[in-house]
Amino acid sequence: MPSSEWVEMNFGPQHPSMHGVLRLKAKLDGEIVKEIEPVIGYLHRNAEKICEMTYFNDNLIYFDRMDYVGAMNMEVGYLEAAEKLLDISVSERVKWIRVIMAELSRIAAHLVWAGAYGLDLGMLTPFFHCFIEREKILTIFTEVSGSRQEVNYMCIGGVYQDITEKAISEIEDFVREFPKRLKDIYNMFTKNDIFLSRTKGIGILDKDLAISYAVTGPVLRASGVEYDIRKAEPYLVYDQVNFEVPVSYKGDNLARVLVRFEEMRQSLKIVDQAVKKIPDGPYFNPKAKKSLMIRMRGEGDVYARTESSKGEFGVYIVGDGGVKPYRVHVRSPTLRNLSVLPELSKDVMIADMIAISGTLDLVFGEIDR
Amino acid sequence: MTYTVQIIAESIGKDGRKIIKVTRENFLDLMKDLKNQGFDHLSLITGVDRKDFMEVVYHLHSMKTNQYVVVKVETRDYRVPSVTSLWHSANWDEREQYDLLGIIFDGHPDLKRLFLPESWVGHPLRKNYDLKKVQYINMDEEGNDYATFDERGGW
Numbered sequence: 368m369p370s371s372e373w374v375e376m377n378f379g380p381q382h383p384s385m386h387g388v389l390r391l392k393a394k395l396d397g398e399i400v401k402e403i404e405p406v407i408g409y410l411h412r413n414a415e416k417i418c419e420m421t422y423f424n425d426n427l428i429y430f431d432r433m434d435y436v437g438a439m440n441m442e443v444g445y446l447e448a449a450e451k452l453l454d455i456s457v458s459e460r461v462k463w464i465r466v467i468m469a470e471l472s473r474i475a476a477h478l479v480w481a482g483a484y485g486l487d488l489g490m491l492t493p494f495f496h497c498f499i500e501r502e503k504i505l506t507i508f509t510e511v512s513g514s515r516q517e518v519n520y521m522c523i524g525g526v527y528q529d530i531t532e533k534a535i536s537e538i539e540d541f542v543r544e545f546p547k548r549l550k551d552i553y554n555m556f557t558k559n560d561i562f563l564s565r566t567k568g569i570g571i572l573d574k575d576l577a578i579s580y581a582v583t584g585p586v587l588r589a590s591g592v593e594y595d596i597r598k599a600e601p602y603l604v605y606d607q608v609n610f611e612v613p614v615s616y617k618g619d620n621l622a623r624v625l626v627r628f629e630e631m632r633q634s635l636k637i638v639d640q641a642v643k644k645i646p647d648g649p650y651f652n653p654k655a656k657k658s659l660m661i662r663m664r665g666e667g668d669v670y671a672r673t674e675s676s677k678g679e680f681g682v683y684i685v686g687d688g689g690v691k692p693y694r695v696h697v698r699s700p701t702l703r704n705l706s707v708l709p710e711l712s713k714d715v716m717i718a719d720m721i722a723i724s725g726t727l728d729l730v731f732g733e734i735d736r
Numbered sequence: 737m738t739y740t741v742q743i744i745a746e747s748i749g750k751d752g753r754k755i756i757k758v759t760r761e762n763f764l765d766l767m768k769d770l771k772n773q774g775f776d777h778l779s780l781i782t783g784v785d786r787k788d789f790m791e792v793v794y795h796l797h798s799m800k801t802n803q804y805v806v807v808k809v810e811t812r813d814y815r816v817p818s819v820t821s822l823w824h825s826a827n828w829d830e831r832e833q834y835d836l837l838g839i840i841f842d843g844h845p846d847l848k849r850l851f852l853p854e855s856w857v858g859h860p861l862r863k864n865y866d867l868k869k870v871q872y873i874n875m876d877e878e879g880n881d882y883a884t885f886d887e888r889g890g891w
Contacts, residue, residue, distance in 0.1 A: 377879070408851035413836070413860050451751055578776050578799055581825035592799060599802050667750040670795060670806070672779075683782055683793070694861075696782040698795075706828045735851060 373401055378720070388731045389705075393712075393720070400720050403712045405705055410735040418695040423449055423663050424523050426692070430682075431517040433697070433733040437476030439468040439508075440675040441733075442521045447602055447671035448682035449523055452692075453663045455655050460648035461525045462603045467538065467641045468511075468520065469603075469673075470634040474545075475504040476676035477627050480728045481552060484624070487725040488565055493555045500548055503541050510534040523663065524655025535642060542639045546632070553628050566620035570711045570723035573618065580710070581703045584678025585630060586727060589615045589622035596674040608640045623726040662690035677701045677728055699733045741765045755806045763809045764817045767794070771822045774798045775805065778823040781830060783837040785863045790839055792816050811839075818844040836861040853881035 378391040390406040414429040430445040431438040443465055450457065457465075482497030505515045511534045512520035512527065520526055556562050572582070577590040587594060595612040597605040613629035615622035655663070665686035672681040678700030685694040704727045712720045741762040747755050758766050779795040794807040809816055818841035820826045830841040831850040838859035841847060848854060853873060858865050871883045 408853075411851040415836075416860055448751075575776075576824070579824040581778055581823070594799055600804075668793075669749070669751045670753060670780075671751065679779065681780055681795070683780060683795070685784055694782070694784045696780065698780040702828065702832075703825055706825065 378717075388735070389729060391708075391720075391724070393717075395717070398717055400712050400715055400717060403709045403720065405708060407705070407731075407734055410731045412735070414736045415695050415697065418692055420691065422690055423453060423665065423692065426695070427522065428517070428519055431519055433699070433736060434476065434675060434677065434680075434701075434730050435516055435732045436479045436730055437472040437676045438517050439465075439472035439520065440476070440673065440680065442518075443469050443603070444671065444673040444675060444680040444682050446521055446523060447673055448669050448684050449665075451671060452665035452667065452669040452684050452686050453523065453655075454665075455524050455652055455663070457525050457652055458648040458650070459604070459646050461650055461652075463641050463645040464526055464530050464650070465521060466603050466605065466608070467530075467638055467645070468508075470637045470641070471504050471507060471538070471541075473634045473676040474631050475501050476730075477631050478504075480627065480676075481556075484725045485556070487721055488562060490555070490559070490562070493552055496548070496552050496555070500545065500552075503537075503545075507534055507537050507541065510537060522651075522655075524652035525650050529650040530645075535645075538638065538642055542635060542642065545635055549628070549631055549635075556624065556628075563621065565719070565722050566624060566726075568617075568619050568621075569715070569719050570620045570726065571618045572707065572711060576710065577618075577707065580707045582678070582707055583700050583703065584674070584676070584728075585626045586623055586704050586707075587678065588613060589626045590618040591616040596672055596679055600672065602671070602673055604641075605637075607644075608637050610634075610637050620722055620726045627728075664688055664690055665692075672698070675700060677730065677733065678704065680733075697733075697736055699736060701727075701729055701731075702734045705729055705734060739766060740769055749806065753804050753806050755808060757808045757810075760809055760811055760816060763807075764819070766807065767819050767822060770796055770805065770807070774800055775803070776800075776823075778819070778825050778829070781826065781833055783833045783839045783861070785837060785861065786810075787863055788812070790814050790837070792833070792839060794819075814838055815840045815842055817842050818847075820844055835859070838862060853883045856883040857885075 373394040373396055376393050388409040392404045393400050394402040418426045430441040433441045478497040478501040482494035485493035508518050509515055511530055512518040572590045574590045577587050593612055593614045610633045613626045615626050666688040668685040670683045672679050681698030683696040684692050687693040711723050744757040749755050775796040775798050777797040777799050779797050782793040784791040789810050789812045792809050796805050830844055833839045834847055835849040835851055873881050873883055875881055
């Protein structure tokens, strides 16, 4: 059939956190997708330019708004880079608090994904169960920081306020109760024949192709590469906790689903250890507080990478010795994950294309920045 | 590491990563060299506007050996060779830098803007970009976005 007879159609959004900002231009031959082109930029607000115009400590809120379903991981990513550039160290206690928050945030982000992915495939029940569980994590975030999603809890030199006894007991409750709830949710997916037939063997991502597209995170690990920055280049105290990196070799939709579920279990394991090991100490480095008033200055260029819930989140900051960053560039994992979608959606059914794009876990605050 | 091409300088950055500086003439050969040495993961391409020249920074990583290297190349006429033929991820990375900084990547298969509409005037991350001139975006009948300076022409 000549290409002029193909039908061009617009698709999207397929994820509650995408709220109308992903447009997939698809060329269809009947029900078969021939070509697909993601059109992005609808949420672009050039956070990198804004960062050049504000002070180092004030920039943090723009990072919260990148991956808004798992904001703590974004804060960790920015602070890893900013603190290196400004030569500010944090206490052991702060490092453990950050690990707890980052891992809880990863679970919260994966729960949004799991619920949304169920919706993509027409399952409503897991969505409610996922959001009930997620709400418990957001309650913990509210306890420590006062807000639910874009928490703004960490700051250069530490965290804004110490973790409270109440928060710790809430976390302990969560760690105790969550495994059973997670198993229920897991069974809703994997004991469902319709779900399995729509994910097994569909959207296979080859290992070499994945690396060439710079895909990271669960998507890469589902294609058989054991690469996790928490192991490859440990930051905070990830070298002092026991956890495994889940890897699957099939590279299909189901593999990406299973890897994320296993990751939630491993994150819970880390939180469990961290709550027990958390040492006493200051929650803020006074050096940062002092220089907060005279504005911190940094020179040189620093790249720090962290493992966010979507993959390698990198922050590259160039400082010229001034009170504001000279250039900030964010390596967004989801942008790379999205760029592989045209490759995966060649000659598949429309319904499969939706199922494939769901497993990539697209969050647009981070893609468009 | 050994290189077959001449490099300008080699140093260790503040974050402990090795930085290689290279001229634009030798740049593509060096990148091919590094690709063959196992740097299969192009993590990031960044353009830094140094006002009188543009610095393009490439972060390379090897999945197998977990090595990391940073390549820097400077350009005065905002042109550098494209590395899309070596790494697929460079395609969108280069489009992003072209979009926001106006760096032209010679040999890119389809160099067009990634985030902003094609008719957007200027490149926002340039240091001399005029922030006072507000541009509005609208959609034409075909469904394509366009930018306009007219306040009433936008959404």
